[in-house]
Amino acid sequence: MIPLEHYLVVSAMLFSLGLLGVLTRKNAVNVLMSIELIFNSANINLVAFSRFVSADFSGQIFAVFVIVIAASEAAVALAIVLSLYRIMRSVNLDEASVLRG
Amino acid sequence: MEELTFQIIFYVFAALVVGSAALVVLGPNLVHSAFALLATFFGVAVFYVLLGADFLAGAQVLIYVGGILVLLLFGVMLTHRIYGVALRTETIQFWPGMAVSVAVLATLIGIIYTTPWRQMGFAAVEGPTTASIGELFMNEYILPFEAASVLLLMALMGAAMIVRRRSDL
Amino acid sequence: MPSLGTLASLKYFLPELTLVLTLLVVVAIDIALRGREDRRLGVILIALAGLVMAGVFTLMLTEAPQGGLFSRMLVLDQFGLLLRFLFILTAILVLLLSVPSRELAGVNQGEFFALLLGVTVSMMWMANSVNLLMIYLALEMVSVGSYIMVGYLKTERLSNEASLKYILFGAVSTGTMLYGLSLLFGLTGTLDLYGIRSALMNETTLAQAGPALLFTVILVFAGIGFKTAAVPFHFWCPDVYTGAPTPVTAFLSVGPKVAGFAVLVRFFFGGMGQPVGDGSWQIVGSVNWQALLIGVSVATMTLGNVAALLQTNLKRLLAYSSIAHAGYILMGAAVLSDEGIQAMLAYMVIYLFMNLGAFLVVMVVYDRLGSFDVKDYGGIWKRSPTLTIAMGIFLLSLMGIPPFAGFLAKFYVFAAVIRAGLAWFAVIGVLNSAVAVFYYMKVLKAMVIEEGTTDDTSRFVLHPVYAGLLVVMLVPNVVGLVLWGYLDQITEYSMKILETL
Numbered sequence: 001m002i003p004l005e006h007y008l009v010v011s012a013m014l015f016s017l018g019l020l021g022v023l024t025r026k027n028a029v030n031v032l033m034s035i036e037l038i039f040n041s042a043n044i045n046l047v048a049f050s051r052f053v054s055a056d057f058s059g060q061i062f063a064v065f066v067i068v069i070a071a072s073e074a075a076v077a078l079a080i081v082l083s084l085y086r087i088m089r090s091v092n093l094d095e096a097s098v099l100r101g
Numbered sequence: 102m103e104e105l106t107f108q109i110i111f112y113v114f115a116a117l118v119v120g121s122a123a124l125v126v127l128g129p130n131l132v133h134s135a136f137a138l139l140a141t142f143f144g145v146a147v148f149y150v151l152l153g154a155d156f157l158a159g160a161q162v163l164i165y166v167g168g169i170l171v172l173l174l175f176g177v178m179l180t181h182r183i184y185g186v187a188l189r190t191e192t193i194q195f196w197p198g199m200a201v202s203v204a205v206l207a208t209l210i211g212i213i214y215t216t217p218w219r220q221m222g223f224a225a226v227e228g229p230t231t232a233s234i235g236e237l238f239m240n241e242y243i244l245p246f247e248a249a250s251v252l253l254l255m256a257l258m259g260a261a262m263i264v265r266r267r268s269d270l
Numbered sequence: 271m272p273s274l275g276t277l278a279s280l281k282y283f284l285p286e287l288t289l290v291l292t293l294l295v296v297v298a299i300d301i302a303l304r305g306r307e308d309r310r311l312g313v314i315l316i317a318l319a320g321l322v323m324a325g326v327f328t329l330m331l332t333e334a335p336q337g338g339l340f341s342r343m344l345v346l347d348q349f350g351l352l353l354r355f356l357f358i359l360t361a362i363l364v365l366l367l368s369v370p371s372r373e374l375a376g377v378n379q380g381e382f383f384a385l386l387l388g389v390t391v392s393m394m395w396m397a398n399s400v401n402l403l404m405i406y407l408a409l410e411m412v413s414v415g416s417y418i419m420v421g422y423l424k425t426e427r428l429s430n431e432a433s434l435k436y437i438l439f440g441a442v443s444t445g446t447m448l449y450g451l452s453l454l455f456g457l458t459g460t461l462d463l464y465g466i467r468s469a470l471m472n473e474t475t476l477a478q479a480g481p482a483l484l485f486t487v488i489l490v491f492a493g494i495g496f497k498t499a500a501v502p503f504h505f506w507c508p509d510v511y512t513g514a515p516t517p518v519t520a521f522l523s524v525g526p527k528v529a530g531f532a533v534l535v536r537f538f539f540g541g542m543g544q545p546v547g548d549g550s551w552q553i554v555g556s557v558n559w560q561a562l563l564i565g566v567s568v569a570t571m572t573l574g575n576v577a578a579l580l581q582t583n584l585k586r587l588l589a590y591s592s593i594a595h596a597g598y599i600l601m602g603a604a605v606l607s608d609e610g611i612q613a614m615l616a617y618m619v620i621y622l623f624m625n626l627g628a629f630l631v632v633m634v635v636y637d638r639l640g641s642f643d644v645k646d647y648g649g650i651w652k653r654s655p656t657l658t659i660a661m662g663i664f665l666l667s668l669m670g671i672p673p674f675a676g677f678l679a680k681f682y683v684f685a686a687v688i689r690a691g692l693a694w695f696a697v698i699g700v701l702n703s704a705v706a707v708f709y710y711m712k713v714l715k716a717m718v719i720e721e722g723t724t725d726d727t728s729r730f731v732l733h734p735v736y737a738g739l740l741v742v743m744l745v746p747n748v749v750g751l752v753l754w755g756y757l758d759q760i761t762e763y764s765m766k767i768l769e770t771l
Contacts, residue, residue, distance in 0.1 A: 001104070002111045004220060007148065008213045008456075010115050014122055014141075015449055016206035021126035022442050023198030029176045031438050033125050033138050036169065038445035040145050045452035051152045052220050054459040057233055059452075060154050061242055062403045062461060064234070066448060067164050068249050069410045072256035074169045076414055077437050078176040079260035080421050084430040085180040208485060212453075216482045219459060243276050244340040245407050248395065251290060252411045255388045258297070259418030262381050 007048035014041035028081050032074065039070045111151060118144035135170070135177050142166050156231040273338030282334050282346055284327040285354060286391050292320025293387040300380025310379055317365055317383040321390075325358045336768055342462055343404045344395065347768035352615060352760060353397040353532050356622065360525045361390040363626055363739065368517035370733040372637040373423065382422060386521070389415035393525055397532035400463040400540065400768075402451050405533060406444075409493060412526050413440050419521070420514040432513025439506040440496060447493025453486040463541040464770060470542060470554040484557045490537065497530030498596050501569040508577075511589035516636060519585055520629035523592045528618045531599055535611055538603070540767050550607040550690075563604035568698055571597025575705045584632050584642045587709060588625070591668065594706060595621055601683045601699055605690040612765040613682040616757055620667075620679040620750060627664040627743035631657060634736050639724070644713060649722030654730035658717045660740050665710040667747045670703050675750025678757070 014037050021034025043063045050059025117140055124137035142165045149158035238246050280287070296317050303309035328351065336347045365386060368374050374382065392411035399405040417440065421433025455461055458469035470483075495503035511519045543553040553559045574594030581587035599621075602614035632642065634657060639646055651658045667676030680703060687696040732740070750757070 002107060002151065004218055005213055006111065006115070007152070009210060010118060010148070012206055012209035012213060013119050015209065016202045017119070017122045017126045018445070019205060019442075020198055020202035022438075023201060024195050025126070027131060028434060028438065029173060029180065030125075030131060030134060032176070032441075033134060033173060035438070035441045035445055036138065036165075036173075037122050037125065037141065038442070038449065040141065040165075042445065042448040042452045044145060044148055045449065046455060047149055047152050047154050047157060049452065049456035049459075050154070053218060053456055057230065057237060058403075058461045059455060060157050060230065060234060061237055062406075062452075062455070063154070063157055064160055065245060065249060065403060065407055067160055069252070069407065069414075071164055071169055072252055072414055073410070073437070073441055074172055075260045076256050076263075076417055077434075077441065078172055079263040080417070080430060080433050080437060081176055081180060083263050083421065083424045084427075084434055087425070087427050087430060212482045212485055216457070218456060240276070241341040242343075242403070244343045245404055248392075248404075248407055248411065251293070251388055251391065252407070252414060254293075254297075255385060255411070255415050255418070258381055259385060259414070262378070263418065263421055263424050 004048060004052045007044060011041040011044035011048070014038075014044070028084075029078075032077050032081075036070060036074070039066055042066065107151065110147070114144045114147045117141075118148070131177050132174075135174050138173065139166060139170055142170060153227065153230065155229055156234050273342045274340070276340060279339040279344075282331060282339055285324040285331070285358070286394055288320055288324040288327060289387050289391040289394075292317060292324075293384050293391070295320070296380060296384045296387065300378070300384070313380045313383055314365070314369060317387060318362065320387065321358055321362045321365070325355065325362075328354045328358060338400070342464075343401045344398045345400045345768050346398070347766065348764050349532075349535070349611075349767040350398040352619075352764035353528070354394050356528060356619065357390050357393045357397070357525065360521070360528075360622060360626075361386055363622075363742070364517055364521040364525070366735055366739055367520060367626070367630060367633065368515075370637070370735045371515070371517050371633060373515040373633075374517060377422060382419065385415050385419050389419070389521075389525065393529040396529040397536070399533075400536065402455065402461040402463070402466075405463075405537070406448060406451060409447075409497065409529075409533065410444060412497070412529060413444060416440075416518075416522060416526055419518045420510055422518065423515050428513040429515065430513075432510045435513075436506055436510045443496035443503055444493045447490050447496075450486045450489025450492070453482070453489065457482060457486065463536065466541050467544070467554070471544065480556050483555045487542075487557075494530055494534050494537070495566070498527050498534070498599075499593050500566055500596055500600060501573050501593075504570070504573070504593050507593055508586050508589040511592075512583060512585045512642075516585065516629060516633045519589075520626055520633075523588070523625050523629070524622050527592065527596060528622075531596075531603070531614060531618065534603060535614070536767065539606075539611070540769075543606070545608070545769060549609060550605075553606065560604055560606055563600060563606075564692070564695060567597050567600035567604050568695075569597075570594070570600060571699065571702045575702050575709075578706070578709045581709070582644045584635075584644060584647070584713065587644075587713070588628060588632070591706070591709070592625060594702065595625070595668075597702070598680065598683055598699060601687055601695065604695070605686050605692065607686065607690060608765050609686040609689060611767070612761045613686040615761040615764055616682040617679040619757065619761070620675045620746070623743050623746040623750075624664055624667045624676050624679075627740075627747065628661070628668065630736065630739055630743060631661040631664065634730070634732065637733075638730055644716050645720075646723050647713065647716040648720035649727070650717040650730075651719075653722075653727060654732075656740075657730055657732070658714075660744055661717060662714055663744060663747055665714050669707050669710050673751050675747045678751050678754050 018034045018037030022031055025031050043066050046059040046063045121137040121140035125134045128134045146158045146161040296313055299316055300313050303312050334346055338345050389412050392408050395408035399408055417433055417437040420436050421429055423429035458466045460466060499507040539551055543551040546552050571594045574590045574597055578587050578590035599614050599617050602610040667674035670676045670680040684696040684699055
């Protein structure tokens with residue numbers, strides 16, 4: 001069968017790609033997509049470990065909850081993005097962000 | 102022969118998952134990125150099937166592809182002019198981010214291959230997992246199950262409140 | 271007492287059940303009273319009633335036997351009780367704080383209170399969870415609720431920007447934490463914190479897996495550091511605190527932060543450590559965890575204090591100040607002993623009253639003058655001596671100057687550090703407190719000595735709720751030092767986390 005490490009390497013790559021997206025992308029929706037990549041990478045880990053390391057389904061259950069949490073966060077995030085878009089559309093977009101770092 | 106089939110499936114979908122994720126993160130076109138994310142989600146669902154988690158694979162497709170991705174597409178379409186919302190004062194350039202990402206990947210791969218993972222072997226349960234997961238939800242994991250419903254209520258209320266136009270509701 | 275199953279656990283679950291029920295009733299009443307005059311009042315009263323009842327139920331829990339609840343998802347122990355009570359108290363105070371608030375005047379408060387109740391319940395779960403799944407779920411519930419509350423003023427650009435930054439930064443941090451939790455699951459094969467501890471202690475292979483454990487804990491710390499606003503996961507804090515409506519900022523600075531520290535204690539001490547018998551704890555793994563914690567603590571308090579010196583916006587200044595205070599609380603964690611946990615708890619109790627008090631004054635001034643800028647704080651002494659004296663007390667307490675309670679808080683932490691043999695660490699803390707004096711005094715100086723920027727010299731008239739809250743916040747600051755015996759008793763009782771299940 002496919003060894004555990006193979007799955008872990010794929011998820012590690014997903015995690016790193018997600019991290020890269022978060023660090024380098026400027027568009028809020030794009031950052032959100034990268035965050036979903038991170039969640040998925042953790043989920044692959046959980047399911048793979050559940051299969052190979054633990055004697056029960058706890059990893060899979062955790063993964064279901066992660067999907068639920070990711071869904072609610074995505075919904076709230078997009079609501080906020082939309083709300084901000086509504087306001088900024090009537091404001092000059094090239095203006096620097098009002099909040100400094 | 103079967104062994105080889107599984108291996109081929111794994112490698113093909115691993116390439117799909119990583120390749121489309123790269124497109125999500127590096128691609129210039131936002132709509133292309135959204136559809137690449139679709140491919141990633143499907144690929145991950147295939148992994149779940151390979152790992153024997155059939156319920157999870159179904160949930161992944163239903164919720165991630167059918168829900169979250171649709172939401173993201175709406176977000177992309179409705180805000181395709183939103184850009185430049187700076188997340189920090191100094192805009193982080195591409196190469197430092199790449200350096201961090203590569204460093205993290207290298208560390209993780211090192212950890213993956215040097216850690217002696219305790220393995221129970223592939224003697225785990227074969228067959229449909231839905232019934233077992235359902236039982237677990239109602240017995241050991243009932244508290245998080247109910248707590249998640251409170252979470253969904255808060256998220257629903259909150260998202261609806263933020264987005265609706267009438268402020269007197 | 272071994273772990274209880276679902277039905278048996280319910281009777282120990284009354285505080286949380288009450289809060290969830292109150293949440294539902296608040297939402298229902300909010301809809302039912304739509305358009306009516308008494309909508310606001312009805313919602314406020316119901317929320318308050320629910321919180322008070324939950325507080326009473328929490329007090330009743332002190333009689334309960336300790337052990338696991340809901341199949342080892344939660345735990346009922348002395349540590350968790352004080353925290354439950356603290357969260358309920360925080361919610362009541364913030365609720366009252368937001369009633370007269372000018373910022374929240376035009377928006378629907380029913381949903382706001384529902385969110386506040388939801389976040390409070392989730393904080394209680396955060397502080398009592400002993401299963402990785404439950405910890406993560408509760409943490410995300412607190413976060414999602416907070417994201418919405420920060421963006422509540424959806425017509426204000428600042429509020430929206432703040433909540434966008436908050437949710438993006440937060441989702442990345444908690445996502446990273448989740449990856450770390452998944453690795454921890456892989457290393458130990460279980461999600462149960464006590465099971466993880468036995469696995470980490472008994473397996474010699476895991477002693478060989480040193481780097482894996484270190485990296486995993488760092489990843490998990492991303493989430494914990496985010497919630498407590500510790501360096502280097504503090505970047506969201508100033509912007510979010512500045513942009514959010516001030517009652518929400520006040521809440522964030524005392525609620526989720528304390529819950530984050532509770533998770534830190536449970537995860538680190540309960541999940542990875544073992545009490546050695548003389549009060550100190552030994553953490554598994556060959557890594558020098560103490561050095562790590564000390565490093566984070568020093569970085570956090572120093573960055574917080576130094577950056578605060580440059581701020582002119584009161585909310586931003588208090589944001590950096592709260593980062594610094596998180597650094598002091600981390601000192602208590604770094605000593606790896608029961609005393610340290612006790613010091614953390616004492617600090618968090620006192621910090622609640624100091625910080626909320628300061629934010630209360632900021633809100634009163636904003637409601638009257640419409641500004642958060644230090645230079646507009648001039649001349650307040652003439653317009654409201656009471657307010658200036660109150661702010662003076664809060665600031666002196668935050669500085670750690672006796673005879674106010676803030677001094678007691680710092681004393682606890684420094685004493686624990688010195689008794690652990692790390693006197694140089696305490697010196698750094700003292701130096702940091704000295705630096706902090708400068709920016710707190712800047713505010714006080716503006717209020718007392720400098721001239722106002724407006725020509726209006728009328729007296730401040732305090733809204734009765736504000737006045738009442740002012741008294742409630744002042745009393746602990748003023749008599750805290752005198753009543754240190756009680757605080758000592760309570761925190762000594764509460765520093766015990768349940769060791770085995």
